[in-house]
Amino acid sequence: MKKGLILMFVLITGMLSAQEMSKYEAGMTKALAKMKTDSTIADYTATSALFERIGDAEKDKWLPYYYAAYTNYMTGWMDEKADKDKIAEKSIQLIEKAEALDPKNAELFCMRNMVAVQQMMVDPSSRWMSYGRKASKALEQAKDVDPNNPRIYYLEAQSTFNTPEAFGGGKKAAKPKFEKAVEMYAAFKLPSTLHPDWGKEEATKMLEECNK
Amino acid sequence: MKKSIILLLLLFVGISVNSQILVRGTVKDNKGKPIKLASITLIDTYDGATSDSLGKFSFKTYDKGEYAISASLIGYRTQTIKILLEKDTAVANFILKDDITELDAVTITAGSFEANDKKRATVLNPLDIVTTAGAGADISSALQTLPGAQRVGEQEGLFIRGGSAEESKIIIDGAVVNNFFFSSVPGIQQRGRFSPFLFSSTAFSTGGYSALYGQALSAVLNLESIDIPDASEVQFGISPIFTNAGFQKVAKSKKASFGMSYSYTNLELYMKLIPQGPDFFRPPTSHNLDANFRMKTFKNGMVKVYGYLNTSRLGLKNNSFDSVGLYNQFKLNNVNCFVNVSWRQPLGKGWKLFAVTSYSDNVDNIRGEVQDKDYNRLPITGIAALDNKSFDIDANKSMLQFRTVVEKKIKGLNAIRFGGETWRNEDRSNFKFYYANFKTFVPETYSAGFVESDIFISKKLAFRPGLRYEYSALTQKANIAPRGSISYLLAKPTQISFDYGIFYQTPDRKYLTQQSNFDFTRADHYILTFQHFTKDYTFRAQVFDKEYKSLLKTDSTNQFAVSTDGYGYARGIEIFWRDKKTIKGLDYWISYSYLDTKRNYLNFPIYAQPNFAANHTGSVVIKKFWSKKMFGINWSYNWATGRPYYNPNKPSEQYLSDRTKFYSTNNFSFNWITKVMKSNAVFVVGINNVFNQKQVFGYTYSSRIKDDAGLFLKQAVGPPASMGFFIGLFMSWGVDRTQQSINNNL
Numbered sequence: 001m002k003k004g005l006i007l008m009f010v011l012i013t014g015m016l017s018a019q020e021m022s023k024y025e026a027g028m029t030k031a032l033a034k035m036k037t038d039s040t041i042a043d044y045t046a047t048s049a050l051f052e053r054i055g056d057a058e059k060d061k062w063l064p065y066y067y068a069a070y071t072n073y074m075t076g077w078m079d080e081k082a083d084k085d086k087i088a089e090k091s092i093q094l095i096e097k098a099e100a101l102d103p104k105n106a107e108l109f110c111m112r113n114m115v116a117v118q119q120m121m122v123d124p125s126s127r128w129m130s131y132g133r134k135a136s137k138a139l140e141q142a143k144d145v146d147p148n149n150p151r152i153y154y155l156e157a158q159s160t161f162n163t164p165e166a167f168g169g170g171k172k173a174a175k176p177k178f179e180k181a182v183e184m185y186a187a188f189k190l191p192s193t194l195h196p197d198w199g200k201e202e203a204t205k206m207l208e209e210c211n212k
Numbered sequence: 213m214k215k216s217i218i219l220l221l222l223l224f225v226g227i228s229v230n231s232q233i234l235v236r237g238t239v240k241d242n243k244g245k246p247i248k249l250a251s252i253t254l255i256d257t258y259d260g261a262t263s264d265s266l267g268k269f270s271f272k273t274y275d276k277g278e279y280a281i282s283a284s285l286i287g288y289r290t291q292t293i294k295i296l297l298e299k300d301t302a303v304a305n306f307i308l309k310d311d312i313t314e315l316d317a318v319t320i321t322a323g324s325f326e327a328n329d330k331k332r333a334t335v336l337n338p339l340d341i342v343t344t345a346g347a348g349a350d351i352s353s354a355l356q357t358l359p360g361a362q363r364v365g366e367q368e369g370l371f372i373r374g375g376s377a378e379e380s381k382i383i384i385d386g387a388v389v390n391n392f393f394f395s396s397v398p399g400i401q402q403r404g405r406f407s408p409f410l411f412s413s414t415a416f417s418t419g420g421y422s423a424l425y426g427q428a429l430s431a432v433l434n435l436e437s438i439d440i441p442d443a444s445e446v447q448f449g450i451s452p453i454f455t456n457a458g459f460q461k462v463a464k465s466k467k468a469s470f471g472m473s474y475s476y477t478n479l480e481l482y483m484k485l486i487p488q489g490p491d492f493f494r495p496p497t498s499h500n501l502d503a504n505f506r507m508k509t510f511k512n513g514m515v516k517v518y519g520y521l522n523t524s525r526l527g528l529k530n531n532s533f534d535s536v537g538l539y540n541q542f543k544l545n546n547v548n549c550f551v552n553v554s555w556r557q558p559l560g561k562g563w564k565l566f567a568v569t570s571y572s573d574n575v576d577n578i579r580g581e582v583q584d585k586d587y588n589r590l591p592i593t594g595i596a597a598l599d600n601k602s603f604d605i606d607a608n609k610s611m612l613q614f615r616t617v618v619e620k621k622i623k624g625l626n627a628i629r630f631g632g633e634t635w636r637n638e639d640r641s642n643f644k645f646y647y648a649n650f651k652t653f654v655p656e657t658y659s660a661g662f663v664e665s666d667i668f669i670s671k672k673l674a675f676r677p678g679l680r681y682e683y684s685a686l687t688q689k690a691n692i693a694p695r696g697s698i699s700y701l702l703a704k705p706t707q708i709s710f711d712y713g714i715f716y717q718t719p720d721r722k723y724l725t726q727q728s729n730f731d732f733t734r735a736d737h738y739i740l741t742f743q744h745f746t747k748d749y750t751f752r753a754q755v756f757d758k759e760y761k762s763l764l765k766t767d768s769t770n771q772f773a774v775s776t777d778g779y780g781y782a783r784g785i786e787i788f789w790r791d792k793k794t795i796k797g798l799d800y801w802i803s804y805s806y807l808d809t810k811r812n813y814l815n816f817p818i819y820a821q822p823n824f825a826a827n828h829t830g831s832v833v834i835k836k837f838w839s840k841k842m843f844g845i846n847w848s849y850n851w852a853t854g855r856p857y858y859n860p861n862k863p864s865e866q867y868l869s870d871r872t873k874f875y876s877t878n879n880f881s882f883n884w885i886t887k888v889m890k891s892n893a894v895f896v897v898g899i900n901n902v903f904n905q906k907q908v909f910g911y912t913y914s915s916r917i918k919d920d921a922g923l924f925l926k927q928a929v930g931p932p933a934s935m936g937f938f939i940g941l942f943m944s945w946g947v948d949r950t951q952q953s954i955n956n957n958l
Contacts, residue, residue: 023258027258041249042249042262042264045249045251045262046261046262048251049251049252049253049260049261049262050258050260052251052253053251053253053254053257053258053259053260054258056253056255056256057255057256057257057258086286086287086316087286089286090286093286122747123747132442133442
């Protein structure tokens with residue numbers, strides 16, 4: 001009888017807490033898994049909407065909005081004709097929702113950098129002054145908040161790589177930066193399995209590219 | 213007991229596998245068209261979906277009861293409705309209304325060619341200006357490659373659609389610039405005073421412009437100065453013609469910046485190397501000093517102060533055309549200063565304030581002399597044609613102005629703007645020649661009030677009505693001018709628009725020295741525009757009709773106004789095409805203008821096509837940049853059919869009936885971006901009129917000497933040298949200005 005009651009108690013509380021604890025985690029894990037298999041604009045848009053729903057329902061978590069912005073941002077690169085300004089408008093809305101919950105977050109500053117670079121690409125000749133500045137400012141802010149975040153260094157290296165050699169860019173100049181990024185990724189400890197962990201493979205690949 | 217546990221377990225499991233409810237529906241716009249990729253959210257749950265290409269969606273949920281469900285998508289207003297989840301299926305249908313944003317709405321252009329950061333319809337930015345071959349980094353020269361602008365090689369100014377230079381106003385940060393160009397020299401075009409790099413955006417309206425501006429019968433060029441630069445830098449530039457040095461210091465907080473620059477120009481060496489038509493016994497020299505201070509205020513407001521001081525002098529001589537063995541000499545000393553203080557301030561809740569004050573002062577000392585063979589001033593001869601060419605003019609023009617504009621944004625893109633401005637002009641001159649001495653003083657206090665509104669009926673249709681009131685204390689006349697613009701988006705990015713307006717201008721003060729109570733001159737504009745703008749291609753076609761209802765008439769012998777009974781018209785078609793995409797690294801534009809214009813104004817004896825208007829004008833501008841080698845070459849080809857010129861041998865019925873020959877010029881420039889002494893350096897070479905084509909802008913006639921056929925002798929007016937050359941090196945330590953060139957060609 002006692003055993004039975006204990007068993008029942010354990011079962012019930014276990015189920016309840018499992019349900020409570022995992023609703024967010026499970027939802028996020030599922031959404032992250034979907035994100036990894038996404039390949040089309042429609043996929044990414046749907047995933048972005050899913051993350052946004054999680055964010056709206058949870059009300060106090062910045063990560064869903066971060067991923068919502070990230071997946072939305074991805075759609076901007078998938079079609080050459082995509083209206084990057086329109087996409088950025090949505091990305092920024094999502095970043096702002098996340099920032100309202102966690103105003104000084106290096107991951108969000110990195111996201112701002114990426115969105116600014118995307119917008120600059122709409123018309124680089126007339127936009128580099130404004131959007132280029134926004135992009136570099138965002139990385140500076142990220143460094144101020146969390147100098148150990150490896151994505152800052154990856155994004156920085158990436159931008160150096162894309163700058164012509166005559167202006168201090170190119171493979172040679174980018175190589176030590178990618179090395180630094182890889183190093184930072186190695187030392188970086190994920191706060192949780194739900195936190196962003198992208199960029200490590202890309203940085204390693206780019207470093208190989210620089211060594212070629 | 214066991215049973216009860218199982219029962220309990222079943223109960224829980226039962227809850228968990230509770231049957232799901234299917235939620236489905238459609239998302240459409242207010243015309244019933246399906247909207248895809250809209251996000252549907254069952255509020256406060258993770259459940260939802262995105263609509264498919266037919267606007268349909270469906271998803272399953274465990275939740276039961278009354279819920280709110282929303283559909284949202286950028287560009288539309290989010291709609292939230294109530295839904296009751298109890299049966300197997302629940303249906304939610306959405307109709308989303310447009311949320312009008314700048315990105316997909318029709319643009320109100322008010323006849324202008326805009327080039328700024330916010331609008332993707334970039335037509336001419338600072339870099340475009342400096343890389344336009346033949347323009348010599350001069351703003352107005354580069355604008356002459358756009359449709360609507362005439363090429364008047366012997367005179368500075370913007371001659372727009374059959375309008376004279378006085379009919380165009382140039383505005384910096386809201387304030388009119390009184391002496392945008394260097395002081396006039398007879399027969400030789402002068403440059404604009406300001407570097408294109410001072411400005412972040414240019415909006416060039418060749419007609420039908422907004423009620424915010426006035427006192428221009430033809431056109432407004434609106435220049436907006438740059439905000440705080442990226443980083444501190446030191447600049448140095450050198451060429452055989454000038455040297456300049458300057459710095460920009462940006463505060464660490466990036467909330468303020470200060471900069472100064474100085475340049476010295478001397479054409480002596482250049483004129484020795486490249487023979488000039490006139491004898492420049494005093495080659496043009498100038499000292500130029502400018503300073504700026506920029507500061508961020510609260511809520512992203514900005515205060516900008518710009519100060520400019522320039523002194524220049526030149527002297528030239530031509531063989532006199534009125535007598536053998538004599539010379540005509542022209543000497544000019546000029547001092548010009550300009551200060552502009554502007555304040556742009558968002559006030560919250562959609563309110564924004566723009567205020568500007570500016571002061572300018574210009575002093576010209578001009579001496580004209582008829583000289584004998586030893587270059588001594590010819591004493592009084594009794595021959596008016598000779599005696600009248602020896603004179604001294606001391607002229608001083610000052611202008612003080614204040615302007616305030618308030619803008620209120622109302623829901624979406626709708627906005628209302630209103631404000632006022634007042635200008636105080638004082639023109640003094642002292643004109644001395646053998647027979648008389650004129651001292652004149654013409655003061656003017658001009659005030660204006662204006663209001664306009666942007667009204668978006670839908671994403672596709674927008675209006676901009678405006679009204680402007682003006683009062684001139686000099687002429688003691690007032691006017692009310694309506695302006696209006698309708699734009700309709702055919703299909704993004706193609707739109708048509710129609711602009712209308714009445715434009716008034718106080719008669720040019722130089723004619724009002726004797727009598728001033730003349731009414732405003734007036735032109736009515738009707739402009740139909742078709743345009744297609746993407747980031748890579750621009751196509752624009754315009755048809756316009758400008759009716760000059762009133763123009764100034766002067767006495768045929770004296771330069772005094774007698775009435776405003778002059779009249780005229782200008783009609784035409786203009787086409788512009790720019791392509792940045794088709795060939796990688798190649799950017800080119802083609803423009804063509806057809807102009808039909810006649811007027812009877814000033815001392816015209818008849819209704820005639822003015823000498824500053826050609827019937828057909830065109831340009832081809834090509835730029836190619838090799839981003840690996842970091843160099844670019846630029847080419848431009850400009851042409852125009854002949855312009856009328858005055859021939860005194862003809863009777864007055866045939867006034868301005870002669871035409872100059874076809875004008876055509878090819879220009880080339882080369883720029884190479886490199887590193888010199890650790891600086892980011894740009895090396896520039898330019899050749900104007902590469903094929904040395906003969907250019908004739910018009911003719912001057914002797915007022916006394918006739919040839920064997922009994923006709924007055926004539927002489928062609930052309931550029932001082934048929935070809936022009938430029939070579940220069942610009943270095944900058946700090947900011948990577950050259951980055952512009954790279955990004956321009958990504």
